[in-house]
Amino acid sequence: MKKTQFYILFLSLLCSMTAFAQNDTVKVLDEVFLTDTKLKDFSTGQQVTVLNDSVLKKNGALLTSALNFNTNIYFKENGLGMVSSPSFRGTTASQTAVLWNGININSQFNGQTDFNTLNVGGYDNVSVRGGGGSVVYGTGAIGGTVHLNTNLDFSGKTKQDIFLQYGSYNTVDARYKVKTSEKKWRLSIAAARNSSDNDYEWPIGNRENENGQFYNNNLDLGLAYRLNKKNTLKFYSQFFDGERHFSLIRSSETKTKYTNLNTRNLLEWVIEFGDFISVSRFAHLNENYRYYASIVSEDNSFGKAKTIIGKYDLKYAASKTLEFNGVLTNTYTDGSGSGIEENTRNIFSSALLMKHRPFQKFQYELGIRKEITDNYKSPLLFSAGTNYDFTEFYSLKMNISRNFRIPTYNDLYWAGAGNLDLRPETSNQIEIGNHFKYKDFKLSLTGYYIQIDDMIRWLPSVGGLWRPRNEEKVETSGLEVLANWRKQIFPNHQMGVSGTYAYTVSKNSNTGYQLIYVPFHKATGAFTYGFKNLSIDYQLLYNGEVFTRSDNNSQYNMAAYVVSNLGFSYDFGRKNSYKIGTRVLNIFNEEYQSVENRWMPGRNFNIYLNLNF
Amino acid sequence: MKRRSKLLAIAILSGLFLNSCSSDDDAINEPEKEQPEGNYTNGFFVLNEGSFGNNNSTVTYVSNDFSTNEIEIFLKANDESLGDTGQSITFDDDYAYIIANASNLINVVNRYTFELVGQIDSGLVSPRYAVVENDKMYVTNQGSYEDSEATAFDDFVAVINLETLEVEKTIETNTLLEYIHEENGMIYVQNAAFGSGNGITVIDSTIDEIIDTIETEDNLISFEIEDGVLYALSSAILEKIDLITGEVISEIVIEQGSASNLQIEDGMIYYTIGTKVYRLGLNDETAPEAPVLEYSSNSTYGGMYGFEVEGDYIYTAEAPTFTENGTIRIYDLNGDLTTEFDSGGIGPNGFYFND
Numbered sequence: 008m009k010k011t012q013f014y015i016l017f018l019s020l021l022c023s024m025t026a027f028a029q030n031d032t033v034k035v036l037d038e039v040f041l042t043d044t045k046l047k048d049f050s051t052g053q054q055v056t057v058l059n060d061s062v063l064k065k066n067g068a069l070l071t072s073a074l075n076f077n078t079n080i081y082f083k084e085n086g087l088g089m090v091s092s093p094s095f096r097g098t099t100a101s102q103t104a105v106l107w108n109g110i111n112i113n114s115q116f117n118g119q120t121d122f123n124t125l126n127v128g129g130y131d132n133v134s135v136r137g138g139g140g141s142v143v144y145g146t147g148a149i150g151g152t153v154h155l156n157t158n159l160d161f162s163g164k165t166k167q168d169i170f171l172q173y174g175s176y177n178t179v180d181a182r183y184k185v186k187t188s189e190k191k192w193r194l195s196i197a198a199a200r201n202s203s204d205n206d207y208e209w210p211i212g213n214r215e216n217e218n219g220q221f222y223n224n225n226l227d228l229g230l231a232y233r234l235n236k237k238n239t240l241k242f243y244s245q246f247f248d249g250e251r252h253f254s255l256i257r258s259s260e261t262k263t264k265y266t267n268l269n270t271r272n273l274l275e276w277v278i279e280f281g282d283f284i285s286v287s288r289f290a291h292l293n294e295n296y297r298y299y300a301s302i303v304s305e306d307n308s309f310g311k312a313k314t315i316i317g318k319y320d321l322k323y324a325a326s327k328t329l330e331f332n333g334v335l336t337n338t339y340t341d342g343s344g345s346g347i348e349e350n351t352r353n354i355f356s357s358a359l360l361m362k363h364r365p366f367q368k369f370q371y372e373l374g375i376r377k378e379i380t381d382n383y384k385s386p387l388l389f390s391a392g393t394n395y396d397f398t399e400f401y402s403l404k405m406n407i408s409r410n411f412r413i414p415t416y417n418d419l420y421w422a423g424a425g426n427l428d429l430r431p432e433t434s435n436q437i438e439i440g441n442h443f444k445y446k447d448f449k450l451s452l453t454g455y456y457i458q459i460d461d462m463i464r465w466l467p468s469v470g471g472l473w474r475p476r477n478e479e480k481v482e483t484s485g486l487e488v489l490a491n492w493r494k495q496i497f498p499n500h501q502m503g504v505s506g507t508y509a510y511t512v513s514k515n516s517n518t519g520y521q522l523i524y525v526p527f528h529k530a531t532g533a534f535t536y537g538f539k540n541l542s543i544d545y546q547l548l549y550n551g552e553v554f555t556r557s558d559n560n561s562q563y564n565m566a567a568y569v570v571s572n573l574g575f576s577y578d579f580g581r582k583n584s585y586k587i588g589t590r591v592l593n594i595f596n597e598e599y600q601s602v603e604n605r606w607m608p609g610r611n612f613n614i615y616l617n618l619n620f
Numbered sequence: 621m622k623r624r625s626k627l628l629a630i631a632i633l634s635g636l637f638l639n640s641c642s643s644d645d646d647a648i649n650e651p652e653k654e655q656p657e658g659n660y661t662n663g664f665f666v667l668n669e670g671s672f673g674n675n676n677s678t679v680t681y682v683s684n685d686f687s688t689n690e691i692e693i694f695l696k697a698n699d700e701s702l703g704d705t706g707q708s709i710t711f712d713d714d715y716a717y718i719i720a721n722a723s724n725l726i727n728v729v730n731r732y733t734f735e736l737v738g739q740i741d742s743g744l745v746s747p748r749y750a751v752v753e754n755d756k757m758y759v760t761n762q763g764s765y766e767d768s769e770a771t772a773f774d775d776f777v778a779v780i781n782l783e784t785l786e787v788e789k790t791i792e793t794n795t796l797l798e799y800i801h802e803e804n805g806m807i808y809v810q811n812a813a814f815g816s817g818n819g820i821t822v823i824d825s826t827i828d829e830i831i832d833t834i835e836t837e838d839n840l841i842s843f844e845i846e847d848g849v850l851y852a853l854s855s856a857i858l859e860k861i862d863l864i865t866g867e868v869i870s871e872i873v874i875e876q877g878s879a880s881n882l883q884i885e886d887g888m889i890y891y892t893i894g895t896k897v898y899r900l901g902l903n904d905e906t907a908p909e910a911p912v913l914e915y916s917s918n919s920t921y922g923g924m925y926g927f928e929v930e931g932d933y934i935y936t937a938e939a940p941t942f943t944e945n946g947t948i949r950i951y952d953l954n955g956d957l958t959t960e961f962d963s964g965g966i967g968p969n970g971f972y973f974n975d
Contacts, residue, residue, distance in 0.1 A: 085673075212700070256675040256704060259724045259741035261764075300764040301745075466941065472815075523943055556966075558944040603674040604701070 040160040040193060040231055042243075043109040045143050046134060048322075048330070049360055051372040052392025052406030054440055054451055056135045056489065063127045064170055064617065065544065065574065065590075068180040068201035068223075070125040070133070074153070076531055076546050076572070078135045079487050079509040082122065083524045086254045086605040088205055088221045091123040095150030096137060096455060097483040097513025097525045099462075101412050102432070104140065104147035106154045107271055108229075108243045110290050111145050115312040115342050118147060118415040124249055124267050128170070128182035128199025129227040131158035137487060138455065139436050141410035142358055142374035142390045143334075149410045149434045149459065157229035157243055159193040161186055167620055174590075174613025178203035195229035205254070207608035210598035216254050216606070218262045218302075223249030241275040252302065256604055262302045268295040282325070288318035294342075310344030312416065332360040346422045354380040354413075368396040383414055386433050404440035404453075409433060418463055418475045426475050434459045449491045457483040480516035485509060501537035506530065520559045524602075526551040526567075540583060546572040555603055568599035570607075584619040656714065658732025660693065664935075664973045665716075666926070668965025669706045671942050672722055677706030679718070679734070680964035684975075686950065691964030694718070694727070697734040702727050709972040712752040712782070716972070719747045719759070726750075726759070728785065731974055743778055743787030748813075751802040753825045755782050758807050760797040761790075777809060779828050789828055793821050803845045803863065806831075812840035815855065834866045842882045846902070853882040853891060858907070872900075874907045881927040890934070892924045897934060897955070913955030928971040933958065937968035 046055060058077055066072035071091040075082050080103070084091040092100035101118035104111055105125075113120050127133065133155055140148035165187040172180040182199045202222035206215050228244040252264040270293040278285045292314040297307040315338075322332045336356045343349035358376035365371075371393040378385040390408035397403065414429040438455035461477040486509070493503040508530045513522045521527070528551035535544040552567045554560075576588030589612065596610040663683040670677035679702065681690045694702040703720025710717045716731040717740075724747065726740040746762040756779050763774035775797040779789040795811035802808070807823040811833070818840045822832040836843070837854040844851045849869065850861040856877040860869040876893050883890040889900050896911035913934065925946065926937030934951040946963035 256673075257723050257725065257741075259744075260704070260722065261724060261745060304764070306764060556944045557941055560945060603671075603676060605674075 040239075042156045042159060042229075043106065043134075043154055045109060046136065046154055048332070048362065049143055049372055049374065050136060050392075051362065051370055051394050052404045052440070053136055053138050053140075053438070054404070054442075054453060054489065058133045058135070060131060060168075063130070063133060064182075064615075065546065065572075066127075067178075068126050068128055068182070068199065069123045070127050070153075071122040073127055073133065074122065074135065076548050077507070077533070078531070079137065079489075079507050079529060080135065080151070080153075081509075081511075081524075081526055081529050081550065082601065084123070084601050084605070084607070086216060086219060086602075087207065087608055088123050088203060088219065088251060089254060089605070090121055092119060093122060093150075093153075094513075094522075094525050096457065096485060096487075096509075097511040097522065098150030098457070098459070098481075099522075101147055101415070102149035102434075102459070104144050104152045106144055106152060107245065108155070108157055108273055109144075110271070110273055110288075110292070110316065111147065112269075112271065112292060113147050114415070115294060115314065115340055116296075116310045116344065116347075116416045118412060118418075120153075123251070124223070124247070124269075125155065126199045126201055126223055126225040126247070128180075128184075128201070129157075129197050129225045129245060129247075130155045131184075131195070131197075132156050137453065138406055138438050139390060139408035139410040139434065139457075141388045142360070142376040142408065145336075145338075145356070146411060146413040146431075149412060149432075149436070149457065157195055157197075157227060159195060159229050159231045159241065161193065162188050167618075169618045170615065171617075172613050172615035174592075175611035176204045176207055176608070178205070178613065180613075180615075191233045193229070193231040195227075197225075197227040199225040201225075207611065209606045210609060211606065216608075217258060218252045219254030221249065221251035223247065223267075237279050239277040239279075241273075241277065243271075243273040243275075245269070245271040254605075261300065264299045264302050266297045266299075269293060282323055284322045286318075286320040286322075288316070288320065290314075290316040290318070292316070308345035310342065310347065310416070312340055312342030314338060314340045328364040330362045332362075334358040334360070340416075342416050344416075347416055347420045347425075348422065350416065350420045352380065352382050354378050354382070370394045382419065383429060383431050386411055386431065400443055400445050402442045402444075404442060405438070407437045409435050412463075414463060414475070421475075424465075424472060424474045429463060429475060430461045430477050432459055432461050432463055432477075447492055447494045449489075451487075451489045453487045453489075455483075455485055455487070457481075459483070481513060481522065482516050483511065483513040485511040485513075499539050501535070501542075503535040504533070506532040515557070518557070520557060521554055523554050523557055524565075526553045528567075540578040542576050542578075544574045544576075546574075550601065563603075565600065565603065568597050569595075570597050570599065571595055580618075586617040587615070588617070589614045656732045658730065658734075659690070660734060660974055661732050662974075663688070664930075664971055665693075665709060666937065666948060666963050666965075666968050667706045667709055667718070667970045667972065668946065668963055669721075669967040669969050670704065671966050672705050675701050675704045675723070676966065677702050677704060677720060678965035679706070679709075680968075681734075682948075682961075686959045686961075689961060689964070693734045694729065697729070698736045706969075707747065708749045708970060710750040710752060710757070711972065711974070712757070716974075717750060717752075717757065719750060721746055721748065726780075738785050740780055740785045740787070743780075743790070745774075745776075747778070748798060749800045751800050751807060752782070753802045753805065753807065756780060756788075756825065756828075757782055758800055758802075758809075758823070758825070760800050760809060762797060762813065766796070777807070777823065791823060791828065791830060793830065795819065795821065799842055801843070801845050808834075808843070808845065808850070810840060810843055812836075815839050815841065818854070820850065820852070832866070834861060834863075836861070841880045844882055844884045846884045851882060851884060851889065853879055855879055858882070858889070858891070870905065872905065872907050881924055883927065883929045885929040885931075888929075890927075890929045892927055895924060895936075895938075897924075897927075897936070897951075911955075912953075913951050913957075915949060915957075925967060926969045926971060930971070930973050935971045937963060937971070939967040939969070942967055 081094045093103045095103040105120040137151040140152045168184040170182040184197045186195045205219035226246040231241045233239045247269045250266045273290045276287045294312045297309045299307045318336045320334045338354045341351045356378040360374040362372040374390045376388040392406040395403045412432040419425045436457040440453035443450040459481045462479040464478045465473045488508040491505040513525045530549040532547040548570045553565045572592045573594045574590040600606045666680040668678045678692045703723035703725045705722040707719045707721040718727045724744040728738040748760045750759040759778045777791040778787045781788045796813040796817040798813040799810040809821045811819040818836045818838045820834040824831045836852040839854045841853045852859045858872040879891045881892040896914040899912045925939035928935040936949045939946045946968035949960045950958045
């Protein structure tokens, strides 16, 4: 074990050393204020969709809704605001990695991120990248990655943004952001609060959504300080405190609730010297959840994990067109919980990346990563991507990679059930993307194929005990379409249309059946039209029929649904920097559910005020 | 709300016409009586518990000659689901009481038509199994599920007045609770669940108080009572205990371990290990070596999620993954497969003979 560790360390050093010998570019200085630069630098052959602040204000505060209406990711939501798990390119919930300013924040306990425990008000943009990414982002980056970013790349005077929204079911969505900068430093603070009684009427049985109330408070901080020409310090911090009651199907059920308290801190020290950029990172993540099996009692089951990450990242620009990057990471986790004795685990990883643009139209990148840990046998991960611009309006992207999802604390250590012999889930995947661009119109068609081995599943074993095992193989293939058109048609008239469509076939290789809760078809659409100070926007979400039974017994299928939202807004104030608006959600009052017997709300309303100064 | 009180009124009214004869054992042949009316008079029910949290428990009716099979009969009769995680069914007089564990709910239906006549929807916390005695129903409740190392337990027996359908009393044992049986006016409750715990609490149904605890081996799985003898199965030992004195009469070691599903039918003892069924006589002193039957299933997980021996047949239920319907296989007493069919729901866990 030790030997391999040394070998990899040596290898990566060696590569950086050879690269040291050459020397010739000038850095664009402002780049130092960018966050998650890996996303920008190492996405060759893949597509990144960015949801900016204005898009994030169109849907509710919980991240599920924004992603559901704007991306190909399918969500399974146990009723509005309740547990929400994604399926990205037909993969499972723990095969989508969520990165906060470049740091993987999927739960140590179940390997997933519940997208209703993230408040979009805390971020400046949310980027979504389809396809593999484990070489850079580690565990879970199989279906794709979701990046939550704080932007420190700004200058000028202080800007404040207040967003207040009030809607049906006593739903409050309040967000405040301030960004300020001096020559040497940047500061960004975001605070957000979201709460709701969430007692919407169910379309059946003359019932209300009972015990579904929730709240969350979110505080985010970003600070960059340029010590001198070479040295910059950056600090990111996040605090999330949320409580959700879990809604009932029947009033006689026991009322339960769930709380999350998460803190995330990240310190970065960037040194620029010559053609090198060295980034040292130190991150501290604290994850706490408590589940109250009955709200009348203080008794709860809990999980708490503390993760400390040390990361050293050295980038070398050998020329204007050739870049090398070595990353060494050590992740130490100390976790415990009800049913989990305190366990620590240490994972050391080393990754090497290179990017080369041998001629103007062609770019490729290569990456490898290997982890060293006592916890599981770690596969060698790799990725390779190319972009080729045939003409101005057509380019071809290709990416091939091997990625993984490591066993979680629950999988390994759950008392009496955990299985220490688990292997990571590994994927081999390829994607080819055709990208068209004509004037204001952009279109991409991406086809992909993913083969996942050693899927970890919890299944009943002898004596009725549920235990995790490396049980299944899954093959997923599909087609993604993203389209976007935006134009000023006449003076004062602005128009924009965008849409996504995903066709997904995700099959259990043993049985040949489509995975449950993976729709063959998902589509989204958005239309905006602005005339002078007035604007109108329309959003559409279509989720096709899904199987809820693993033998694809269609008798129990969940019906397809179409949900539409309509919004109006009016800009006013000096420089039109104030906005007042209203939205009608689920305007056609579609009766729908994404999980069996977990109804979603019908038509509902909100009004909002947005002040920028 | 209105609807519920109406149902309650119906339940109370029908309660008035209940005759107080309680049948406490399926095996007792009642004297000739008029054939009841309804679609489900001559067969048995399969309870499918459904997937937890999805309110999709169902009941399938199968005729005694296995020729008819009707799924989702509760849904059809009442236009709604019977609840979340159907745990067990208890018959009394013309009624079937269906316990929905995660809904904290007992639906009371006419056992021949499956039409809803009442509901017990308060005072229960994770109800599991029930027996009826003296016009009262005794229901084990597990409360919140304590972990195996817990020292304090919130499990209790709820005593329900069958005329009002209200919980009148709760009896706490400070143990885990699971199966419940009645014998000569005494209620016997298993102080063990999911393979941990031991002992049987005895409740006198005339005073509804605990009067005794019978000790058993650890890791008690299930128990049966037959002719004054208590048969207690722990994973590797079958104990015979004198019901009156609590003395252990004999012990049979089951070497393979992991035994479950104890049944006594027509003078024979049955239990299962994995997907194998074993049988021995009431007076046998050693465990049988060869199984009566074994099935292998296409799904790797198999399991005897439900098991019952009744008359000339052995009934087995397999719940493959809890994301698809289960499979029912019925064998004759020689272990030959008689018939096999889809259980009509997720997680079939029990057979209830409507005769």
